[in-house]
Amino acid sequence: MTFNEFVFYFFAAILLAAALGVITARNPVHAALLLVLAFFTSSAIWLQLQAEFLAITLVLVYVGAVMVLFLFVVMMLDINLARLREGFWSYLPLGALVAALLVAEMALVLGGRYAGFADAPAPPPLPAGYSNTKELGRLIYTEYVYPFEIAAAILLVAIVAAIALTLRRRKETKHMDPAQQIGVRRQDRVRIVSMPAEKKEQG
Amino acid sequence: MSAVFQPVVNFGAWLWGLLATVVVWMFGREFAPYVLYTIEILLLIVCIVAPLMIAVAYLTLWERKMIGWMQVRIGPNRVTFFGIPWLGGLAQPVADGLKLLVKEIIVPSGASKFLFILAPIMAIMPALAAWAVVPFSPELVLADVDAGLLYLMAITSMGVYGIIIAGWASNSKYAFLGALRSAAQMVSYELAMGFALVCVLMAAQSLNLGEVVRMQQGDWGLAGWFWIPLFPIFLVYIIAGVAETNRSPFDVAEGESEIVAGFHVEYSGMAFAVFFIAEYANMILISTLASVMFLGGWLSPFPQAWGALGAPSFGWLLLKAFFVVSCFLWFRATFPRYRYDQLMRLGWKVFLPLTIGWIVVLGAWMQTPLWIWWK
Numbered sequence: 001m002t003f004n005e006f007v008f009y010f011f012a013a014i015l016l017a018a019a020l021g022v023i024t025a026r027n028p029v030h031a032a033l034l035l036v037l038a039f040f041t042s043s044a045i046w047l048q049l050q051a052e053f054l055a056i057t058l059v060l061v062y063v064g065a066v067m068v069l070f071l072f073v074v075m076m077l078d079i080n081l082a083r084l085r086e087g088f089w090s091y092l093p094l095g096a097l098v099a100a101l102l103v104a105e106m107a108l109v110l111g112g113r114y115a116g117f118a119d120a121p122a123p124p125p126l127p128a129g130y131s132n133t134k135e136l137g138r139l140i141y142t143e144y145v146y147p148f149e150i151a152a153a154i155l156l157v158a159i160v161a162a163i164a165l166t167l168r169r170r171k172e173t174k175h176m177d178p179a180q181q182i183g184v185r186r187q188d189r190v191r192i193v194s195m196p197a198e199k200k201e202q203g
Numbered sequence: 204m205s206a207v208f209q210p211v212v213n214f215g216a217w218l219w220g221l222l223a224t225v226v227v228w229m230f231g232r233e234f235a236p237y238v239l240y241t242i243e244i245l246l247l248i249v250c251i252v253a254p255l256m257i258a259v260a261y262l263t264l265w266e267r268k269m270i271g272w273m274q275v276r277i278g279p280n281r282v283t284f285f286g287i288p289w290l291g292g293l294a295q296p297v298a299d300g301l302k303l304l305v306k307e308i309i310v311p312s313g314a315s316k317f318l319f320i321l322a323p324i325m326a327i328m329p330a331l332a333a334w335a336v337v338p339f340s341p342e343l344v345l346a347d348v349d350a351g352l353l354y355l356m357a358i359t360s361m362g363v364y365g366i367i368i369a370g371w372a373s374n375s376k377y378a379f380l381g382a383l384r385s386a387a388q389m390v391s392y393e394l395a396m397g398f399a400l401v402c403v404l405m406a407a408q409s410l411n412l413g414e415v416v417r418m419q420q421g422d423w424g425l426a427g428w429f430w431i432p433l434f435p436i437f438l439v440y441i442i443a444g445v446a447e448t449n450r451s452p453f454d455v456a457e458g459e460s461e462i463v464a465g466f467h468v469e470y471s472g473m474a475f476a477v478f479f480i481a482e483y484a485n486m487i488l489i490s491t492l493a494s495v496m497f498l499g500g501w502l503s504p505f506p507q508a509w510g511a512l513g514a515p516s517f518g519w520l521l522l523k524a525f526f527v528v529s530c531f532l533w534f535r536a537t538f539p540r541y542r543y544d545q546l547m548r549l550g551w552k553v554f555l556p557l558t559i560g561w562i563v564v565l566g567a568w569m570q571t572p573l574w575i576w577w578k
Contacts, residue, residue: 064360
């Protein structure tokens, strides 16, 4: 076993354990944190494939932003496990179907030897000055520029739609306009009354 | 100078040779280079983290002293080393550290114990790991990687987990409120910070931090640094940095007048100290990064023609980082705390459009001859 293999199996073991933890953990917050660990270790495996841009972006986007918001929501929920289990038997056939499909796909990949995938050559090692980021940028903005722009537009539409669907004007909220707050002048709020000092009453 | 250190260097080389022999004997020829490399990297990490910890300790003293002077007080001036009076106050961080070290760590009842202990570790990990790609001088950098800026963004974005986990695991309402505030705040300001970094990498044409500094090198000293073409971005970065480190005036996550001490209400002793160290280490990190990206890093502010004064050195970086970190303390002494809705408005409605707008402006500017920061 070479050192590279050792590192790979080390991260792969952590990744599998974390992924298993995600679906078996009883506490949803624990499950979300284990998912963070799974993302992180899979990013380490990508680093081993010399895909440093994708690896770092995975951490940046999923660990740094998506999972934070996920945790944010999960932490506030009071999840009732008994109610979640109610539909278990009715959903079982669908779940079993998906699982069977996944197993078949994995078998095809792992048993590639029989399907003739094993003859595909390993990618050549990259030259020393190779920059993953530059290469990806060049491809995205030249060869794949239309798919990329279309995907961006679709995502933008999805964002706008999500906001438009959930935004509702509520009459009872007390809305404050900061410009109005800052625009207040002293004369509107305070009246200074000139009061000459009076002598102490005699008596 | 070098003649004096020669015996030390020789001794070091001899020790390293001895270590190499032992490692080869223990792990065999195949694994020995990897093990030796790991040991070497670990030693270098100690060389970065140990001075950083001392800097954190004395930053707390500097903060109390400086804010004291700003508020016409004296600040800590009692605790000295060996009873020498003119060192008054200098041993204060040591005393504080010792006090926290011997205090009991109380785990609240009903708290998730594992996560409760994990949270401070998650808070300090990114604050230390980010230093791997920071260039201290032209040759001095632990990992000279091409995707340095990306790595920084990814690692610093993980800092929020320590706070969220601490708030949730404490089983306390105040801690939880602090964690929620902090999560929303840090995600909002990370966007502005990310776009600010996009501007920097556009101007520098590279994600490598060493390249970012080299791009700012020129004949005119500080006029060649990126703080001039990226001035609005520089301000956004500093202010977003204050918000990211949960420092006053954006310290609503702690907000002692509303939620006692926010996410670390339930922490005591060393567990609290680790949060404290993480906050100050983050502050030093942000100010060092601001110096590297906008203030020319190790470059001298004077023209290169001025001889020794114009020569690049680690000292300049230190000086710049010290200036920026002192500004952080200055903000704390000056501004009242932001209201939460104001803070969110600043992040989303001011900084985000500003940084996105500046990316467009910068892209157009760089196509014209008016852009004089090309090398």
